[in-house]
Amino acid sequence: MVDAGSELPTFEAVERWTPAQRAQLARMLDRLVSRPAAGATAPRRRRLVLLVTMGGATVLFPWVAYLSATLPASATVGAWRTAWVGYDVILAAALAVAGWLVWHRRHLSVVALTVAATLVLVDAWFDVTLSWGTSETWGAVATAALVEIPVAVVLVIGVLTMLRRTAEVTRQLRGEDASPSSLWTQTLTMQPPAERG
Numbered sequence: 001m002v003d004a005g006s007e008l009p010t011f012e013a014v015e016r017w018t019p020a021q022r023a024q025l026a027r028m029l030d031r032l033v034s035r036p037a038a039g040a041t042a043p044r045r046r047r048l049v050l051l052v053t054m055g056g057a058t059v060l061f062p063w064v065a066y067l068s069a070t071l072p073a074s075a076t077v078g079a080w081r082t083a084w085v086g087y088d089v090i091l092a093a094a095l096a097v098a099g100w101l102v103w104h105r106r107h108l109s110v111v112a113l114t115v116a117a118t119l120v121l122v123d124a125w126f127d128v129t130l131s132w133g134t135s136e137t138w139g140a141v142a143t144a145a146l147v148e149i150p151v152a153v154v155l156v157i158g159v160l161t162m163l164r165r166t167a168e169v170t171r172q173l174r175g176e177d178a179s180p181s182s183l184w185t186q187t188l189t190m191q192p193p194a195e196r197g
Contacts, residue, residue: 026173029173030173033169033172033173045157045158045161046102046158048154049099049102049113049154049155049158050099050102050103052095052151052154052155053095053096053098053099053102053113053116053155054095054096054099054103056091056092056095056116056120056151057092057093057095057096057099060088060091060092060095061092063088064085064088064089064092067081067084067085067088068081068085087119087123088123090119091116091119091120091123094112094115094116094119095116097112097116098112098113098115098116098155102158109158109159109162110159110162110163113155113156113158113159114155114156114159116155117151117152117155117156117159118152120148120151120152120155121148121149121152123148124143124144124148124149124152125144127140127143127144127148128140128141128144160183163183163186164180164183167181167183167186168180
């Protein structure tokens, strides 16, 4: 390794280091990188995402049992009960998995929260469109506006926050400007420096 008082090693010198030496340097640099300021809202935002995902899953599982017992299974509707109950089971499972991944701070939280938000929005869409013109229309609209769309927004904000903070740390490790920038302009971390731009 190189002492702090000496010159920085050249790229060619670092290239000759063993993978263990490079990993040791990377770990040292990682400890020196200041993480994005969590601020007062970060713990609250994480708790809100956990409440929405785990609470949503907890509420949906009994709802699925209720639906499976009360939806008609008539010949004109076909597999209506199976479709709705199955969809709500998938939605509850997606929320539960997303909550577990957020709780354990896993990278896959981004994927799970995106899937859960999409499923919630699709549920709102079908609830409203399939009840349109019936006595249940305004109940479906109210549920979509007051519950489902806000839940999806909370989940998407969680995804965007994770992506933004990860990008800030990555830019610091690369020695780049770590100030927040638009997610629309950020390139994938896995791209070699020559291909970014």
